[in-house]
Amino acid sequence: MFDENSRTPPPIQGAMLLELLRDYRDVLPEIDVPTLACAGADETWRSVASVEYAAELVPDAEFALFEDSGHCLTLEEPETFNRVLSDFVGSL
Secondary structure, eight states, rough: HHHHHSSOHHHHHHHHHHHHHOOOTTTTGGOSSSSEEEEEEESSSSOHHHHHHHHHHHOOOOEETTTTSSSSHHHHHHHHHHHHHHHHHHTT
């Protein structure tokens, strides 16, 4: 599954990610609240590109990449995550 996903273009990866729960591609552009999307650079469950793609569908969303994390960035980089989240909330 990971191998197949790694060879798939980012928009399709994003669709696959969103399809696991529900296809939200038509809903994401309607979000009108501040949004922060985060991904770990060493993510193995989904690609960073698919998270970026989902974030691109949300108007004015911010994207943060955590260089030293995989899927559990809040546990792997808690201080960095808290700083990024605090900065995001503080910018509102």
